[in-house]
Amino acid sequence: MSTSQPPPPTLSERYSGVPKRLASIAQEAKNRLWSNKTLPESVPRRRQVRLPPDTTQDAFDTAIATLRRDIGAENVVLNDRPLVDGWYLEHPNTHDAFHVVDQEDLVCSAVAYPGSTSEVQSVVKWANECAIPIYPISMGRNVGYGGSAPRVPGSVVIDLGKRMHKIINIDVENASCVVEPGVSYFALYEEIQKRNLPLWIDTPDLGGGSVLGNAIDRGVGYTPMGDHFANHCGMEVVLPNGELLRTGMGALPGKDGSDNPTWQSFQPSYGPYSDGIFSQSNFGIVTSMGFWLMHETGHQSYMITFPRDEDFPAIVEAIRPLAQKRILGNIPQLRHVAQELNVTGLPKSHWYSGSSPIPRDIIRQHAARMPCGDCSWVFYGTQYGDPTGIKSQLDIIKSEFAKIKGSKFFLPKDLPVDHYIHSRALVCSGVPVLREIDWLNWKPNAAHLFFSPITPTRAEDAQVVHEINVRLHKKYGFDLFPTLCVAGREMHYIANIIYDRASEDEKRSAAGLMRELIAASANEGYGEYRTHILFADQVAGTYKWNNNALMRFNETIKDALDPNGILAPGRNGIWPRKYRGKGWEILGSEVEKAVGGGTISPSTVTSKL
Template sequence: MVTSTSRIPSLDDKHSGTPARLLDEAKVLKERLYSNKTLPPSQPRRQETPVLPPDVDRATFNKAWSDLKRLLGDENVDLNDKPLIDGWYMEHPNTHDAFHILDQEDLVSCGTAYPGSTEDVQKIVKWANRYLIPVYPISMGRNLGYGGAAPRLRGSLLVDLGKRMNKVLNIDGHNASCLIEPGVSYFGLYEAVQKSGHPLWIDTPDLGGGSVMGNALDRGVGYTPYGDHFANHCGMEIVLPNGEVLRTGMGSLPGPNGTDNPCWQAFQHNYGPSMDGMFTQSNFGIVTKMGMWLMPATGHQSFMVTFQRDDDFEQIIEVIRPLALNRVIGNVPQIRNVIQELAVTGKPRSAFYDKKSPMPREVIRQHAKKMPFGDVSWFFYGTVYGDDETIAKSLKTIKDAFAKVPGMQFKLPQELPADHYIQDRVDVCSGKPVLRELDWLNWVPNAAHLFFSPIVPTKGRDARLVHELVTSLHKKWGFDSFPTWCVLGRELHYIANIVYDRADADAKRRAMGLMREMIAKAAAEGYGEYRTHLIFQDQVASTYGWNNQALNKFNECIKDAVDPNSIMAPGRNGIWGQRYKNRGFEMGVGQNEQGGFAQSKL
């Protein structure tokens, strides 16, 4: 059982473990999180276990389970009939959503299968069609803030690809690419690249424990020039809902003498329609292998720019746009609000403010004055790349551009304390995965979070409109606002982070209300989420309703064609298929707001 004193698994012990270089830091982070925890390690379950999927009676399930054990081996299947333990980031569950916004016992699986190969995945898919039991594949289940390892349809069989399919199959130092399985974390890939001796970088998001493949398939981002992860994938192997295996790109052309095609990780496309995008944020197949491009190592210089006034925001965006479009800024930079600088110190909110209401701007200002950066409003974290001459020229151009904003300050990492957040940005922006971002989870007791993630043009007016909408709604629903902007040239990923106490039923209710209203009001202005938590997927999918829901109709047409039994992750990203559609499983506004407990009665 995961407790405050349980040993943190290392990367040598477990595919999802912590690299040796970060074990001491992980212990400190864990102790800090558990010191602010009031929930017990687990709570008694109230419903009969395992929870069954819809339309499956217990006798049929028991027969199916015996058959699955025969196919995979007893040691490679696990009933979800044990206590639900939330754990923490480096010791996360694969039984439920560790950051449950509904009840902890909601949206749980019936059990877990652990395939060890593409052939095992084929067996599971054919088994699912035989017994009409839905399956829900995960790479590692660490997309915390978006649903973790919880299946969208309660009672589905979780297919945990990471436990036994976690190999870096190849690193091509000449072609700067790799071929990986689903259970390879950013920590794992980084260590493998370092051991290879090739002068290559990986691209990593803020935290390094997630699946490289899973993040790319959910179209996540990192912070080097290779920060658009799906744009830097190359070639997939996929098990389709009927159990057949497909390869995309050049992998669809056989190599000589039965080998893999030598161009599979060199060119993304094939002859004819390019199918790769169909397998991102969808339920049309299970990806078992993926190629990723790696970045040749290069010189780099990170920096930070601060801005004094809240109202500078619109001008900051206008200054950034030409720098990003012309690639003077070489990476995917971040704009962060000053309150986040308080949160990443790891101190709880109570150290700054002892009332439940949103922290007033003046209180934030008073605490900021005591920090190394002083009384400012906005932080810009960027990195430039190349040789010394290129870096110097780029930094001068950036400083000159930002000088248009009165009161701006430009800082290099060596000008700030060794424990300042910028030091971790240096690592992340040069492809070295870290854990520091966990510190803001200490903000409230039993902290969990939801992400609201709309896409906004890199224009000051649009950015201000969305920011003011999000900020006002956070205030209305009683939450501190933690806005981060990831700049990808022509557009901004706005990441609004709702931090709530998962032991507080009212906080959960308000967090759900806030999410629902932000989704609706942002969409009404033309700004839609690029990904979202499980329970909001139906609502977000419905906002993409141009031409009488043409996109969603097309998705469901494909779903019914390739998966007529709807066994593959029904409901994921709002794609249901005829077997489950309009039966009360959708969770849009006013639809089954209580989730799985309501589903279990259908």
């Protein structure tokens, strides 16, 4: 493939683009990825439009004509064009760009672009009248978990970002903001910088995703305000019947019809705290959301390396009291040294010519020539406050980690300017970047799945999950890239499964690995906090205490709010009565059997998928 690609869009050109300060970096990242690509941009479609279930062509045509009348013909686009997987900043909203099954499975029938909350209400009412499932997305950059793909093929994707990308308010005194779904971390950061406000945002590793969408899916960042859903305050939600709801203090009308002054100040209100049911669910469409921001402060990032793989339990034990006592300033990361190789953006073939997982001794040889040196684990942290406070914190941290023989402490100034620590330092001070995308170059046509269980911040628990990952990654022939995002009492153990989406064998193996990881971890009592849409039923099924009481509760809410079952059926394993028990669930090895087969047959999962 050509290494010279058209430039990605900038924020001045498109709401979903990259800031001009990162334009050249984005261009280089895109060129690198394309240089390792063998797939064509697209292949001919086998079918033109994937109809919604139980819908005839005539009924669909009539429904689409009605929807175009309601929100504008230019704002409803049929999915009858070639499917293009694109790139991070130029991703599809029609299917999963990192398709695990056939590219033409998990596709939408059309995409609707509402421009306001009232138009979202119109779309929802239309879906109820026409009995067509809809699947809302914010910006569709939930890559690694399914992207923009609807769980029920033929659904109409509701792309909220394209026309709903306003920063509604930034309240400097209250250190808060209100945003629509199409506001990216890039956009919010750049607006704060433009106004020269003394505030920070909290960003995940990549800055192109939706602030609102990430929080709704309970994503994380790395400053002290890294729990994004915990730091939201107030929602506006369109319910499945089209009614509009404000949660928290927003339920209290303000003076003379204005918003009341406490909506972004206090998360609950009076009575049950309902916000949580709209995260990782299909109970409503969040059209605007408030967030708390962080006051700018002094900060110091650092890196600590540990020499031996078997140091892992001791590292976790050292982390726990530091995290629980809040001596660690942020949500730090513990990574295996293998990630020092792949975050360079160089392909696996640069480091190792074999097709098997890269041997540990080869990793060691390469690491010895890198700034991190011959080590096994790398800890990235950041402290906040004034210089005296930061020094005091770092003295304690260095003292505790020094108890692990051979550990080494580095500041950013100790490392080359192109080292990954400088990217982490930016992220941990609220500056969204693009560096993390470079590890996708590991494989040709690279795609990835995230396996994301939760483990207590305790060595015996973390070791169990880690050993499951080591064993199963070896069994299925994948390199293991673990990242542990550390909070006080728990860690997100995130394994990044990188596969070649041009290889049906690799896709099948990735699906098999994912399925076994979920099952093996659940058998030991560890569950995922977030997963790809194809594995949602399996993960939801692991939370089965007391005869699946949690799912029965979720289904009760779903049926009450969405009796027609139109809103994102199957998202996070929650099926409305219309679909429930009718073969839509994906369990066992059905995903692997579907790879390369186009529509999954009734004998495996369902005639619908």
